[in-house]
Amino acid sequence: MATTSCWFLAFVWAVWWLPLMLAVPEEQQGDGCSAKRCGNLTVSDPFWLPDWEAGRSCGPLDFEVGCFHDNIPFLRSSGFDGYSGFSIMNISYEERNLRVVDLHKKSDFNVPNACNFPRLNTSSKLALPFKVNNSNPNLIFYNCTKAAANPDWAMVELTCLDATNAYVRAGVRHDATGAYAGYALEGCDAIVVPVVSSAGSANASNYEQLIQDGFLLTWDPVTDPI
Incomplete structure (x- = not known):
């Protein structure tokens, strides 16, 4: 019972x-x-x-x-926690694009009459499935051990707190493979920063505004697991 x-x-x-x-x-x-x-x-x-x-x-x-x-x-950017990475200005769901601003790059130049030289390519901070949209041209920042010999490029010299011979140029076409050897300068480290497509012919002296205007990220469509 x-x-x-x-x-x-x-x-x-x-x-x-x-x-x-x-x-x-x-x-x-x-x-x-x-x-x-x-x-x-x-x-x-x-x-x-x-x-x-x-x-x-x-x-x-x-x-x-x-x-x-x-x-x-x-x-959030790859390898970082908290409020870091990319602020989102707009999302186009039809075109699978986000217009974002690299917060670290923006803060690098948020120094009165100076800057902190950027340390990482923007693309290196992206986690899959996100990638830089092919339509974005680039800014390239140079940190050199000595005054750079300008190879007929429209470059602007920067005043940075942590770099003596620093420069930037604009209008470099995006390369999905990251092959920017043609834009290398001897004795200089280079950092690649994408900007919006309308900046393709922009003057390098507007680099701060170009960074604040952001760039386009693309994501691959979501597929259901098999």
């Missing part, structure tokens, strides 16, 4: 608990995956804004968009 009662109680408990177990995924996924606003930008599929309080997760980490101060949407 005692055994029968135990089985009956176990059955009742299972019937009562099973609907609750099945309801949890619905609660976790619910409206946490719907379109949301961050500042003036609508974030929707395939991007998503996490709901930290509810612990919701709506997709691959690569497509998570942060929202700094509930107002500034941003994409």
Whole structure:
């Protein structure tokens, strides 16, 4: 008799608990995956804004968009945490493009009458599936051990706190392979920074504004796992 009662109680408990177990995924996924606003930008599929309080997760980490101060949407850069990487100015879902600003590059030149020379190519901070759009021309920054011999390029000399012989040139065509040897200068380290396509013929002296205007990122379409 005692055994029968135990089985009956176990059955009742299972019937009562099973609907609750099945309801949890619905609660976790619910409206946490719907379109949301961050500042003036609508974030929707395939991007998503996490709901930290509810612990919701709506997709691959690569497509998570942060929202700094509930107002500034941003994409984290590879190898960095927190509010770093790329602030998002606009998203074109049809063309799979984001217009973003490299926050590190922007802060490098946020120094009155000077700059901090950039240390990394922008493309090196991108995690898959994101890549620089082929339409973007580039700025190339040079940090040289001595005054550079200008090979008939329209270069502008920079005043940087951590570089004596620093220069920048604009209008360099994007190369998806990263083969920029034709733009190398002897004795100089080069940093490649993409800018928007309208800057193709821009004057290098406008490099700060070009960086603030951002550039285009492209992402590959999301495919369901087989």
